[in-house]
Amino acid sequence: MADDRREQGRAIRRKLMGEAYAKKLDQNVYTHPIMEKFAAYTQEAIFGTLWSRPGLDLKTRALICVVSDAAQGRDPELKLHLRFARNQGxxxxxxxxxxxxxAGYIGAPLVREALLTAVEVFKEMAGE
Known part of the structure; x- marks a missing residue:
């Protein structure tokens, strides 16, 4: 069952970030044994279970992640989730x-950082 969820999670992950970007992350980030364990966990638990739940489409889930990252000032994750959101339409x-x-809810400084991150991601994606 876990293997099925992991495979489903891998497919969702590729759909969200794009095949080429998923491959790039796998080759550059997830080759160390510790990070391989993290990848296995997230592919099964996050993408295979959480992202595949009924009730919300991938597009809506991607926007929720963008908002959550911005509200917490999690710019590295925001980069990834902005990519997900763009790839979902x-x-x-x-x-x-x-x-x-x-800005009216979390403050201008966090929004400014999020917008700077968005500009960077949008530029990167346009060049791919």
Missing amino acids: WTEEELSEALLHL
Whole structure:
């Protein structure tokens, strides 16, 4: 059962981040034995279980992650989740507006950092 969830999670992960980016992360981040364990866990528990739950589509789940990352100032994760969101159909305009909307709730400094991160990700994705 865990192997099935992990395979399902791998497929969802590739769909969210794109095949080429998933391969890049696997080759550059997840080759150390400690990080291999982390990858196995997240592929099964996060992508295979959490992201595959019924009730919300991948597009909505991706936006929730963007908002959560911005609210917590988690810029490295925000980079990844902005990519997920773009790959699921959110436009740069929609994502930047969602981030701007947060200014009244989480504060301008966090939103500024999130927007700077978004500009970086959008530029990177445009060059791929």
